[in-house]
Structure formats: C-alpha cells, structure tokens
Amino acid sequence: MKNNHDTGHRGLFRTVALISAVFAMVMCVLIVVNYIQVKRTDPLNTPVMKALVERLQGNPGDDQLRQQIRELDLLARKAFFTTQWQVRMGGYLLFFSLLIAVICLKYLEMREKPVPEAPQGEKTDFWNDRNINRSWVAYTGIGIVVLALVLGTLTHLELGKRLEPAGLLMGGNNATFNAGNANNAGNADNADSGKRRVAVAVVTEGYPSAQEINANFASFRGPGGDGIALKQNTPTSWDGKGMKNILWKTEVPLPGFNSPIIWNDRVFLTGASETTREVYCFDLNSGKIIWKFPVDKIQGTPAKAPVVNKETGQCAPTMTTDGRRVYAIFANGDLIALDMDGKKVWAKNLGLPANHYGHSSSLVMYHDLLIIQYDQRGAGCVMALSGKTGEVAWKTSRNVRISWASPILVNTGSRMELILVADPLVASYNPADGKELWKMECISGEVGPSVAYADGVVFSVNDYAKLAAVEIGDPPKLLWEDNEYLSDIPSPLATGKYLFLATSYGTVVCYDARKGTKYWVHEYDTPIYASPILANGKVYLLDKKGVMHIVKADQTYAVVGEPQLGEGSVCTPAFASGRIVIRGDKSLFCIGKP
Amino acid sequence: MKKIRVIFIFVVLLSLQFMNAYGVQRFPKPDFESGYLQPETLQPSARAGLLAIMDVSVLALALALVSWLVLKKRSRTGVFWTSVFSLAYFGFYRQGCVCSIGAIQNVTLALFDKSYVIPLAVLAFFILPLVFTLFFGRTFCAGVCPFGAMQDLVSFRPQKPDPRLNAVLGMMPYIYLGLAVLYAATGSDFIICRYDPFVGIFRFNASFGMLIFSGTLLVSGIFIARPYCRYLCPYGVLLNWASRFSWRHLTITPDKCIQCRLCEESCPYDAIDIPVVDLNPEGRSVTARKLILVSLLVPFFIVLGGWTGSRLHETLAGVNGKVRLAKILLEPERYRDQPEPFEVTAYKSSGKPLTVVYDEAAGVLRRFYTGGWLLGCFIGLVFGMILAGRLLTRYSTDYTPNKGACFSCARCVDYCPVEKNGTKEVKP
Amino acid sequence: MEETAGDPKLNRREFIVRSIRVTAFLGLGGLAVLVAEKSGSGETVWQLDPSKCIQCGRCATNCVLAHSAVRCTHVYAMCGYCDLCGGYFKPGTKTLNTAAENQLCPTNAIKRKFVEDPFFEYTIDEPLCIGCGKCVKGCGAFGNGSLQLQVRQNICVHCNQCSIARSCPAEAFSRVPAKKPYLLKQITLEGPKSGG
Known part of the structure; x- marks a missing residue:
C-alpha cells in the first residue's frame, strides 16, 4: 500500500518537474526571441516616425500630421514597455519554473536515494588516467604559451x-x-x-622623468614653460597684509624681476644690483634662505654691468633646474650652474649681449641640455649646453632681431619641439640637435611675450603687431589673427579650448582657441606684468599691485577669488602642491594652508 | 521679461551650439511672488552600514555552523540546508555583492593603491573563509558560498570528467587568479566581478551575454558538478592551498576504513583519492627520472612563462582605460571618418595636457610589463608544480578525501557504513 | 591509525604541514594587518562627478541593472525655472508646450509645471528616467546645469566594481563614502555676463 502511494507521489513530482522544465525551455526561447527583437528596434527612431517628423518640419501647420505623430509615438512607447514587461515577466516565470523543477528533482533525489552499493567491476585504472592527465597538462602548458605568444605578437603595437x-x-x-x-x-x-x-x-646623473618634471615647477611658466601648472588644490584665498594663509614671507636681499622656480622643497631665484649678482635657495616649508651664492670671478665677465632698462633689471631671466643642478643667467652674460647645495659646478660668460633693455630670455631644460635663447642685435642664436659640463651641445644661429621672450618646450604628440619667438618669426627647433623644424613670419617689433601652446596651435602676440594662432606643422598654417588686444609683457596662456590674453594695460581677454572669437573681455584698473598661469582649471592673473585675479578657465567670466598679496609684483607665480610662491617687489611669499 | 528671456536663450542656444559649459549660473534664481516653495532635491541614502556588520556575522556563523555540521555532526542534510540558506541570504537577499571571490581584488587593490580604502567588511569576507579553511577544510565551499550552493543544487547527473578535460581546465583557475590580481593591482578592472556568472541571476538582471554564460554553466553543471568552482574560481585556488594544510579535515569514515568501496562513486567532484597499492607500471626509476627532469625544468618554465607574459603585456594593458585613451589619442587618423569617440570628447573637456595622458599610459604600460612577467612566472611555476604533482604518488590503502579538491560537502559521509564505534545499519 | 603515531615519516610530514599551516596563518594575519591599517569601517558607494560627466549616454546602457541606477537629479536651487528649458525641449522647438514631439526626454520623465509668469518648474519622474543624460546635456549647454546625473543609491545594487565606472569615458565615477553618497554640484557662481 505504502509503496503504491509512494510511487504515485513520485510520479507526480516527476511529472511536475518535467512540465516545469519544458515550460522553462519554452520561456527561454521566447525571451531570446523577444530580446533580439527589442535589441533591433529603437522605438522612437523608426523610419516611419522620422519621415513623418521631417514632413511636419516642412509643413508646421499640419495639425493632422502632428496628431498622427503623437499617436504613433504613444503606440511605439506602449509597444516598447510591453516588450520590457514581457521580458521581465518571462524572466520571473523562467526562474520560478526552474525553481519548481529543481525542488521536485531534489525531492525525488532525496526520496530515491539509492541504497549505497559498491561499484561493480574493475576499479578505474589509476595509472592510465594519471598518465593521460599528465600528458595533457603538458599539452595545455604548451598551448597556453603558443596562444599567448601568437596573441601578443598579433596585438603588439610598440x-x-x-x-x-x-x-x-x-x-x-x-x-x-x-x-x-x-x-x-x-x-x-x-x-x-x-x-x-x-x-x-645617482641624482647628479641623467635627467628627471616626465613625472618629476610635472610634479615640480622647474622653469619660467611651469613645466615646459607653457603656463600650465599641473597642480591640484591650489589656494584661492589669502591675504598678505593680514598674513592669512601666508605660510611665510622672506625678504629677498637683492632685487630682480625673475620669477621663482620650485624643485621638491626648494625655491630658487636670483637677485642683482649693478655690482653684485646672487643666486638664492629658499626652503619651501620655512622660507629660510638655505644658501646664497655670489656669482663672481667668472672668466670673461665684463667689468661694468650693462646699462639696462629699469623695468628689465640685471637679472630678468628666470632660472631653471633639472633636479641635479640649478642654472642662472644674468644680463651681463654670466651663466652659472650650481649643485643643489649651492656649490659651483661650472660657470662661463656668454659674452655681453647686445641688448638695449637687458637680456631677459629665461632658461629651460630638455633632458640634460640647458637651452638658452640668445637673440641679440646682429647675432641671434639658440644654443644647448650640457647641464653637467657646460659644453656646447649644439648652437643654431637665427636671423632675427632682439627678443625678450623665452623659449617653450612642447610635446606635439609625436615629438618634442622647442618654440621661440622673435621679430619677425615664430620658429620651432628639435631640442635634441637644434635643427629648425618650421617657421612662420607672423610677428614684429620688440617681442616681449613668449608663445603659448595647446593642442597643436601656437599663439604669438606682441604690442603694435598682432595676435596670431598658428597650427604647427611643415608648413605651419595661420588659423586666425586679431589685433584688438595686444600684450607687450605678459605671455598668453592656451588651453585646448581657450586662449587667455592678459595685457600690460590690465585687460584680460578670453578667445576661442580654434576660431579666435572672443568669449569675454574684462578690464582691470591695474596693469598686469606677470604671465597668467593655469592651475586646477583656474587662471591666475597677478596684477602689478599684487592682487591675484583668479578666474575660471571658462567661456564665461567667473571670478573665483581676488586675494591680495599686500605688495606689488611683476613676477610670474610658481606653483607647488597646495602652495603658490610669489615674488613681490621686496619679499618672497609662500601661500598655502598652514 | 518673458520675451527677453526667450530671446536671450535663443542667442545662447545659437552661439553655444556645441559648447559644453557646465554649472554656470546663466539665469539667476527667480524671485517668486506667488509663494512658490522650492522642492528639496531628494538624496536617498544607501543601505545602512550596520547591515555590513550583519553580513559579516552571518558569514562567520554560517562558516562555524557548516564546519560543525561537517566535522562533528557529519550531516549532509545539515550542510545542504545551510547552503540553501546561504544561497537565499548571500545570493538572493544580498545580491551576491560583496563576495569572498571578488574580495581578492579589493585586497589586491588596497595593497597596491595607497588611496584605496578597503571596507573592513570586505576584508573580513576575504580573510574569514581562508582562516576557517586552514582550520577545517573548504567548509566555505560546502555551505556558505552562494555560487557553490547554486551549482550544487543542479548537479543531478554528475559524471566523472575525462582526465584530459581535467588537465586542460584545471589550469584555468590559476590563470584567472593571476589575471584578476594583475588587473586589480594596476587599478584597471575587477574582472572577477565583470565575468561573474551568477550575480545576474541573483539580481534578475544581467546582460544577455552574461545570461548565456550563466545558463551554459548551470546546464553543464547538471553533468559536470560545480564547473565554476572547479575550473574557474580564483578564490578556490587559495582555498585549495589552504585546505591542503588544514588542521582538521572532513574524513569519509569516522573510524577505520573497511574498504567497502561504497563511497567510491559518491563524490560528484572527483575529489576522493582511491587507494593506490600496486606500483606504477612504468617503474620507479623512470618516474624518478621524470620527476628530477621536471624539477630541473621548473626554473625554465618560470622564465618561459614570464617572458611569454611580458610579450603579452600590451594586449593585457588594453583593458586599462588610461592606455585605451592614449591609444585613441595616438592614432587620430583612425577615427577621422567616425564620430569623435566619447573618450576624446571627455579628454578634451578635462583640460588635461596630452603629455600627462601619455605619461600615465606609459606608466601603466610599464606596470603591465612587470605584471606580465610576474603573471607568466606564476603560471609557469604552477604548471611545474602540477606536473611534478602528477609524478608524486602517495600510496595508501584507504579511501580519503583529496584535501585540496574536496569541497567538504559531506556526501561521502552519508555513504560510509562505519560508525564511530562499529558498523552502522545502512538505512534502506 | 595506531601505526601513524609510530611512523617517523608521517610524523615528519605532520610537522611540515603544521609549520606551513602556522606560516599561512601568520601570513594571513600580516596581510590583514597591512591592509586593515588603512581600511575604514565606513562603506563606500559609487558615485559620478557631474563636473566630469560628458553625458555620453553610457550610464543608461552599461549599468548591470537593465534600468540603470543612474538617474537625472534636479538641483532645484540652481534652476533658473526657464520657460524655454534646454533640458526639456528639443533644440529648435517652436511651440513651448508639452507635446511629445517637442520633448527632449525619450521617456517623458520630466514634468513641466507652470509656477508663475514666466517661470516653470521641472520635476524628474525618477521611475521613468533612464539616465540617458540628454536633458543634462541640454541644461548644461543652454542653462544653469541644474540637471545632473547621479547614481541613485536607493536603486543602486552597489556592485564591488561598478560596470558603468569601467566604461565611463570621462573617468567620472569613483568610490565615495556611503555617509555622503552624492556629488551634486550645488555652488553657483554669479559673474557679470561678458561683453563680446
């Protein structure tokens, strides 16, 4: 009796399991079909719909057509949501039918648990199986290596x-x-x-990696000299008078218009009078002068300092460093390399430059080459000296007039280019050997501002000349030009989208970098001499009175802050992580949260 | 007022057609005169953190329970019902995240990325099963892991797999583990989560491809018991290692084996070492020679594997977003006729210099180069060890669970007629 | 079993196994301490930074959920309540009404309600929103950017690795503390409209 009952019981479960399994299978097929259908159609962009909308655009007054579109749209949406609902419901049904099947089968398995029984016949051949397995492990290994090598070779792109x-x-x-x-x-x-x-x-050998360079601020206008500081969390508010967010303030012994540079926790700059020239090293954390080095006893130094313009001074060029040595140049042609602890490595005099305002082109490093733009009257040239020894690696003469601009070093995506500007041209050189890559005549006059670069476009500007956007290449292409606002001291600043131009009469303009249309113009009352720097999506514009106008690098003019230094300044600020170092007229300031 | 506003918007609309300015207050907030109250922006919060503590407690309790059931109670039924509970809780209620298998990647990322903060719950999910395994064998697999439970449920007709299949697929978990660690360490991706076959079922929501994958696994799981656990699971590799050195492991018989052979076919996972009494027909000295050869070759396997891995490093690095972006930016001509890839659009709006992108990508590539070497060395070593393992034999007369491969599911226990003090009655 | 005790070979084996076990145990402990040192008890959740978002539309398609957990969120405090809303209307719309052909939203998830002349309130019907970001793009380009995409934490299933994060071209996704799970842009900058 019991047995009979049990059999019926089992039969029921078996039938249920079978039915739900078959049902699940059907659901599965339906879902797949539905999925493919849904995947294929975009309900709101059917050709019929598009055609109707097009007709409506040609005939906006047709209310009947409009009604038709609305109905069709509604239908399409309904159909879409119905299929969605179907897929979801199908999924649930599939799952629950499978669940029922599994429960039934499990129940049967437990009920029908066979009486354990010793397997009949021979035991499996352990040794044979093991040998086969071993060989196949070996084959697998070979297979993996071959597969990996083929795949690697096929996809290797160098x-x-x-x-x-x-x-x-x-x-x-x-x-x-x-x-x-x-x-x-x-x-x-x-x-x-x-x-x-x-x-x-060995930190005196070789040259820094890109990461190191980008992490520091080793030359005028930052890494590469293009005005872009790759720093996050840059300060936006401080007050120099109230010493709010001023980490330290140290008086600089000798005056100078060169800008500070930063390497790790050290700040370097130079100062000079008519008789003395000095290199200073400050501690970024405390502001203490770690060392200073009087630059004298260099062979060939002219006895008397050159006559220079008051606004240029005896030490306008900004220093540079490769983290092994620091390099400084002065208006009289004195060039010196000091190690990081302030000991002289080498020094030489490049010859008094024929420059009626005073030499002011800053230095820049490429690998271990110190690059000097030495455009003087009648004998312009650009040269590269070995940072370690001071020997000339290459020298290229330039048929240009005197320039007060500085070289910038850019990466075009395929190569490095050294871009210089001087009346009458913008020219690019291979920084490795000094070979000229391309040039473009687009500037004139006594060129002060260096060029800006972003996304393959170079921007040059000079007062009484024009602002030109030149797409680099051989030959280069003039994209656009403008002469409404021109700068004679601050260099322009380019991001991929925008070009920011500050002028010494206090006007700041934002252009579309590709088209040359102006997004905004803002006039400040104070002149701006410092070059603008882009940091953390903001443009830092320091005016002559020491007010830092921080505006968003955006197509609408939006002020982020206008903190005051409490001292005038004409130097370009240097950026470290969370800090800004500014050289005021008398003192060096370090801004940052204590 | 209205007119002006509309006109102004049209002007902006026309002039900024393709600009993407974000969060600019072009229009000031209106001063409402009608007493309109501005609604709040709703920000519903995530699942309460307290529940993470519950998850860890449930994990620890389930582990303890299964270990007790396996080792003391010796109850297959108990293990089965615990696994059903785990499937319901960790699977369908907690929707499979975070799981111990995926936690491998979080731990790796925490080791390599200083900025990543690993939640303690995730760390517990990684550590606890390993600790329990060192003590009691893979009881985690038996009744706590929802993946295992799911596959265990459907293993209706388990077949003993072909030794060839076993050899080929047996290497996969190691490769998967190596790749998962490599990708997690380089901060590229969590591939274990990406190719998680069952999480879609837990959520009733998955991509079509993944559903096909999980369906295939489950269907094949009817005949090959626990295919994911045996031939893919990267955490299983770690548990396998730990279990080999476990303090107490499940035994088939509570007392002395009586060689009744009843358990021989009870294990769906092919994890019972059958007695090996007769000597290797190929002869002792041949085996010894082969063993010496393989051990001498292990360094070669490692170097070959490493070199192969290093050749593959660019392929592997293709998954990394930074490398992908650099690749696209390096080859603008390839995308000339297509609409601009989103990556390029995003890059342009980020204002990041090109050099930084290239630099980062080069950095990632270098890490992949090192990683490729290490991955290859690891696989080479594993290969050598497996091969050597196939040459070493432990002769024994008893049926014993293979401590590494055994999932401690306690099926064999049910079959053993031996009781602690004598023979138990086999229930009809 | 009795033989085992006396078998030196097995004893040695047992000793090795035990040492490895202890080593593994210590190793695990060490790893735990190493990792736990900088671990936080706080959970993290995934969120996207609207300031990096470029509204590519992948949020709508790449979530593990068929109906993405990323939805449009309206920051009312930033909204200009414009009549011609760049997030609501398709570009080139001539009649400013709620007709289907005028709506930018493919799922009719934005509700437009008259407040007072000339202001309209826009509300997101969250269950309808699919997170495609079309309205976000429109609002960002022509308006104040008050419509922003966000991972709605009540819908998100909190995957260990967010599958949208993996495919986000702007790398806008990151893990954020669960206590502060939204990255809405709230601050608005008011500057003079530029000339030019």
Whole structure:
C-alpha cells in the first residue's frame, strides 16, 4: 500500500518537474526571441516616425500630421514597455519554473536515494588516467604559451616605444642624451629598471622623468614653460597684509624681476644690483634662505654691468633646474650652474649681449641640455649646453632681431619641439640637435611675450603687431589673427579650448582657441606684468599691485577669488602642491594652508 | 521679461551650439511672488552600514555552523540546508555583492593603491573563509558560498570528467587568479566581478551575454558538478592551498576504513583519492627520472612563462582605460571618418595636457610589463608544480578525501557504513 | 591509525604541514594587518562627478541593472525655472508646450509645471528616467546645469566594481563614502555676463 502511494507521489513530482522544465525551455526561447527583437528596434527612431517628423518640419501647420505623430509615438512607447514587461515577466516565470523543477528533482533525489552499493567491476585504472592527465597538462602548458605568444605578437603595437618619447621631456631612454649612463642603454622595455636606478641612486646623473618634471615647477611658466601648472588644490584665498594663509614671507636681499622656480622643497631665484649678482635657495616649508651664492670671478665677465632698462633689471631671466643642478643667467652674460647645495659646478660668460633693455630670455631644460635663447642685435642664436659640463651641445644661429621672450618646450604628440619667438618669426627647433623644424613670419617689433601652446596651435602676440594662432606643422598654417588686444609683457596662456590674453594695460581677454572669437573681455584698473598661469582649471592673473585675479578657465567670466598679496609684483607665480610662491617687489611669499 | 528671456536663450542656444559649459549660473534664481516653495532635491541614502556588520556575522556563523555540521555532526542534510540558506541570504537577499571571490581584488587593490580604502567588511569576507579553511577544510565551499550552493543544487547527473578535460581546465583557475590580481593591482578592472556568472541571476538582471554564460554553466553543471568552482574560481585556488594544510579535515569514515568501496562513486567532484597499492607500471626509476627532469625544468618554465607574459603585456594593458585613451589619442587618423569617440570628447573637456595622458599610459604600460612577467612566472611555476604533482604518488590503502579538491560537502559521509564505534545499519 | 603515531615519516610530514599551516596563518594575519591599517569601517558607494560627466549616454546602457541606477537629479536651487528649458525641449522647438514631439526626454520623465509668469518648474519622474543624460546635456549647454546625473543609491545594487565606472569615458565615477553618497554640484557662481 505504502509503496503504491509512494510511487504515485513520485510520479507526480516527476511529472511536475518535467512540465516545469519544458515550460522553462519554452520561456527561454521566447525571451531570446523577444530580446533580439527589442535589441533591433529603437522605438522612437523608426523610419516611419522620422519621415513623418521631417514632413511636419516642412509643413508646421499640419495639425493632422502632428496628431498622427503623437499617436504613433504613444503606440511605439506602449509597444516598447510591453516588450520590457514581457521580458521581465518571462524572466520571473523562467526562474520560478526552474525553481519548481529543481525542488521536485531534489525531492525525488532525496526520496530515491539509492541504497549505497559498491561499484561493480574493475576499479578505474589509476595509472592510465594519471598518465593521460599528465600528458595533457603538458599539452595545455604548451598551448597556453603558443596562444599567448601568437596573441601578443598579433596585438603588439610598440605602444610603449611610441608613448615614451611622446611624454613631455620623458625620462625615456635616449642614448644620445644619456652618455655616461650605461644602464640606460638598451631597448625601451628595459628602460624602466634603468631609469629607476638613475633616479634613486645617482641624482647628479641623467635627467628627471616626465613625472618629476610635472610634479615640480622647474622653469619660467611651469613645466615646459607653457603656463600650465599641473597642480591640484591650489589656494584661492589669502591675504598678505593680514598674513592669512601666508605660510611665510622672506625678504629677498637683492632685487630682480625673475620669477621663482620650485624643485621638491626648494625655491630658487636670483637677485642683482649693478655690482653684485646672487643666486638664492629658499626652503619651501620655512622660507629660510638655505644658501646664497655670489656669482663672481667668472672668466670673461665684463667689468661694468650693462646699462639696462629699469623695468628689465640685471637679472630678468628666470632660472631653471633639472633636479641635479640649478642654472642662472644674468644680463651681463654670466651663466652659472650650481649643485643643489649651492656649490659651483661650472660657470662661463656668454659674452655681453647686445641688448638695449637687458637680456631677459629665461632658461629651460630638455633632458640634460640647458637651452638658452640668445637673440641679440646682429647675432641671434639658440644654443644647448650640457647641464653637467657646460659644453656646447649644439648652437643654431637665427636671423632675427632682439627678443625678450623665452623659449617653450612642447610635446606635439609625436615629438618634442622647442618654440621661440622673435621679430619677425615664430620658429620651432628639435631640442635634441637644434635643427629648425618650421617657421612662420607672423610677428614684429620688440617681442616681449613668449608663445603659448595647446593642442597643436601656437599663439604669438606682441604690442603694435598682432595676435596670431598658428597650427604647427611643415608648413605651419595661420588659423586666425586679431589685433584688438595686444600684450607687450605678459605671455598668453592656451588651453585646448581657450586662449587667455592678459595685457600690460590690465585687460584680460578670453578667445576661442580654434576660431579666435572672443568669449569675454574684462578690464582691470591695474596693469598686469606677470604671465597668467593655469592651475586646477583656474587662471591666475597677478596684477602689478599684487592682487591675484583668479578666474575660471571658462567661456564665461567667473571670478573665483581676488586675494591680495599686500605688495606689488611683476613676477610670474610658481606653483607647488597646495602652495603658490610669489615674488613681490621686496619679499618672497609662500601661500598655502598652514 | 518673458520675451527677453526667450530671446536671450535663443542667442545662447545659437552661439553655444556645441559648447559644453557646465554649472554656470546663466539665469539667476527667480524671485517668486506667488509663494512658490522650492522642492528639496531628494538624496536617498544607501543601505545602512550596520547591515555590513550583519553580513559579516552571518558569514562567520554560517562558516562555524557548516564546519560543525561537517566535522562533528557529519550531516549532509545539515550542510545542504545551510547552503540553501546561504544561497537565499548571500545570493538572493544580498545580491551576491560583496563576495569572498571578488574580495581578492579589493585586497589586491588596497595593497597596491595607497588611496584605496578597503571596507573592513570586505576584508573580513576575504580573510574569514581562508582562516576557517586552514582550520577545517573548504567548509566555505560546502555551505556558505552562494555560487557553490547554486551549482550544487543542479548537479543531478554528475559524471566523472575525462582526465584530459581535467588537465586542460584545471589550469584555468590559476590563470584567472593571476589575471584578476594583475588587473586589480594596476587599478584597471575587477574582472572577477565583470565575468561573474551568477550575480545576474541573483539580481534578475544581467546582460544577455552574461545570461548565456550563466545558463551554459548551470546546464553543464547538471553533468559536470560545480564547473565554476572547479575550473574557474580564483578564490578556490587559495582555498585549495589552504585546505591542503588544514588542521582538521572532513574524513569519509569516522573510524577505520573497511574498504567497502561504497563511497567510491559518491563524490560528484572527483575529489576522493582511491587507494593506490600496486606500483606504477612504468617503474620507479623512470618516474624518478621524470620527476628530477621536471624539477630541473621548473626554473625554465618560470622564465618561459614570464617572458611569454611580458610579450603579452600590451594586449593585457588594453583593458586599462588610461592606455585605451592614449591609444585613441595616438592614432587620430583612425577615427577621422567616425564620430569623435566619447573618450576624446571627455579628454578634451578635462583640460588635461596630452603629455600627462601619455605619461600615465606609459606608466601603466610599464606596470603591465612587470605584471606580465610576474603573471607568466606564476603560471609557469604552477604548471611545474602540477606536473611534478602528477609524478608524486602517495600510496595508501584507504579511501580519503583529496584535501585540496574536496569541497567538504559531506556526501561521502552519508555513504560510509562505519560508525564511530562499529558498523552502522545502512538505512534502506 | 595506531601505526601513524609510530611512523617517523608521517610524523615528519605532520610537522611540515603544521609549520606551513602556522606560516599561512601568520601570513594571513600580516596581510590583514597591512591592509586593515588603512581600511575604514565606513562603506563606500559609487558615485559620478557631474563636473566630469560628458553625458555620453553610457550610464543608461552599461549599468548591470537593465534600468540603470543612474538617474537625472534636479538641483532645484540652481534652476533658473526657464520657460524655454534646454533640458526639456528639443533644440529648435517652436511651440513651448508639452507635446511629445517637442520633448527632449525619450521617456517623458520630466514634468513641466507652470509656477508663475514666466517661470516653470521641472520635476524628474525618477521611475521613468533612464539616465540617458540628454536633458543634462541640454541644461548644461543652454542653462544653469541644474540637471545632473547621479547614481541613485536607493536603486543602486552597489556592485564591488561598478560596470558603468569601467566604461565611463570621462573617468567620472569613483568610490565615495556611503555617509555622503552624492556629488551634486550645488555652488553657483554669479559673474557679470561678458561683453563680446
């Protein structure tokens, strides 16, 4: 009796399991079909709909058509949501039917648990199985290696090699510029380990990596000299008089119009009078002068300081550093390399430049080459000196008039270019060997502002000349020009989208970088001499009275803050993480949250 | 007023057609005269943090319960019902996240990325099952892991897999683990979560492809018990290692094995080591020679694997977003005729210099180069060890669970007629 | 079993196993301490930063949920209550009414309500919103940017790795503390409209 009952019981469960399994299968097929249908159609963009809308646009008064579109739209939406609902319901039904099937089968499994029974016949052949398994493990290993190699070879794009030189001043492996460091010779794949060894073990050798350069502020207008500080959380409010958010303030012994540069926790700048020239190293954290170095006893230094313009001074060029040494140049042609502790490495005099206002082109580093723009009357040139020894690596003469602008070093995505500006042209050189890459005649006069660069476009400007946007290339292409607002001292600043131009009469203009249309113009009452710097999406414009106008780098003019230094300034600020270093007329300020 | 506003908007509309200015107060907030009250912006909060404590407690309790059921109570039924509970709780209620398998990646990321803060609950999910396994074997797999529970439910007709299939698929978990760690360490992706086959079922929501994958796994799971656990699960690799050295492990028999062979086919996972008494027909010295050869070759396997991995590093790095972006930016000509990729649009609006992008990508690539070497070395080592393992034999006369592979599901226990003090009656 | 005790080979084996077990245990402990040192008890959730978002539309399609957990959120405090709303109307719309052909939103999830002349209130019907970001783009381009995409934490299933984050072209997604799970842009800057 009991047995009979049990059998019926089991039969029921078996039937239920079977039915729900079949049902699940059907659901599965339906869902797949539905899914493919839904995937294929975009209910609101059917061709019929599009055609109707087009007709309506041609005939806006047709109310009947409008009604038709509305009805169709409603229908399409309804259909869409119905299919959605169907898929969802189908999913639930599938799941629950499977659940029922599993429950039934589990129940049967538990009820029908067979009486344990020793397996009949031979045991499985352990050794045979094991041998087969072992061989197949070996085959798998070979298979994996072959597959990986084929895949790797097929998809290998030499990306590493293409990216390394593409990075700005990449510490990449370029044997030519890395003589004396055998570790670095080798292919790009090995460059990694070699580089790290250089960076950690020997800091007087080699040159910094792109990361190091980007993390610091090693030259006039930041890494590469294009006015872009790659810093986050830059301060936006301070007060120099009330010493609010001023970390320290230190008087600079000798005057000078060069801007501070920052490497790790050290700040460097120079000061000079007619008789004395000095290099200073400040502690970024405390503001104390760590060392100062009087620049004298250099062979060939002219006995008397040159006559210079009051607004240029004896030390207008900003220093630069490669983290191994710092380099400074003065109006009389004195050039000096000091190590990070203020000991002289080498020094020379480049010859008194024929410059009636005073030499003011700042220095910039490419790898371990110190690049100097030395455009003087009748004998313009650009040259690169070995940072380690001061020997001339290359020198290219330039048929230009005197320039007071500074070189900038940019990465065009495929190569590094050194871009210089002087009456009458903007010219680009290969920083490795000094070969001219392209030039464009688009400027005139006594050029003060350096060029700006972003996304393949160079912007040059000079007072009584014009503002020109030049797409680089060989030949370069003039994109647009304008002469409504022109600058004679501050350099322009370009982001991919915008060009910001500050002028020495206090007007700031935001252009569309590609089209040259003006987004906004704002006039301040105070002149601006410092070059604007972009940091953290904001443009920092320091006026001559020491008010920092911080505006959003955006197409609408929006002030973020206008903090005051409490002292006049004509120097371009330098940025460190969370800090800004500004050279005022008398003192050096470090701004940041205590 | 209205007119002016409309006209002004039209002007803005025309002039800024393609601009994407964000969050600019172009229109001042109106001063309402009608007493209109501005609604609040609703910000519903996430699941309360307290529940994370509950998750960890449930995990610990379930682990303890299953361990007790397996080792003391020796109850398959108990383990089964605990696994059903775990499936319901960790699976359908908690929707599969966070799970111990995925936690591997969080721990790796925490080790390599200084800025990533790992929640303590996630750390507990990673550590607790491993600790329990060191003590009691893979009781986590038996009754706590929802993935295991799900597959265990459907393993109706388990077949003993072909030794060839076992060999090929047996390597997969190691590769999967290595890849998961590599991708997590480089901050590229959490591939275990990305290719998680069951989480879609728990959520009643998954991409079509993933549903196909999970369906395939479940259907094949009817015949090959627990396919994910045995041939994919990266956490299973760690548990396997830990379980080999477990303090107390499930035993088939509570007392002395009587060689009744009843348990021989009870294990759906092929995890019972059958007695090996007769010697290897190929002869002891041949095996020994092979073993010496393999051990000598292990360094070669490691180097070969590493080198192969390094050759693959660019392919592997393709998953990383930074590398992907740099690749697109390097080859603008490839996208000339297509609409601008979103990555490029986003890059342009970020205002990030190109050099930084290239630099970051080069950095990632270098990490992948090192990572490729390490991954390859790891796989080479595992390969060598597996091969050597196939040459070493423990001769024994008894049926014992293979401590590494055994999921402690206690099925075999049900079959054993031996009781602690003598023979138990086999229930009809 | 009795033989085991006396078998030196097995004893040695047991000793090795035990040492490895202890080592593994210590290793795990060490790992836990190392990682836990900087772990927080606070949970994190995924959120997207609207200031990085470019409204590519992947939020709508790449969520593990078929109906994405990313929805449009309206920050009323930033809204200009415009009659011609760049987030509500398709560009080029001539008649400012709620007709289907005028609406930018593909799911009719924005409700437009008259407040007082000339202001209109826009409300997101969250269950209808699919997070495609079309309105966000419109509002950002022509209006104040008060419509912003956000991961709605009550809908989000809090995956360990957000599948939208993985495919976001702007890298706008990040893990944020669960205590402050929204990254709405609230601050508004009022500057003079530029000439030019």
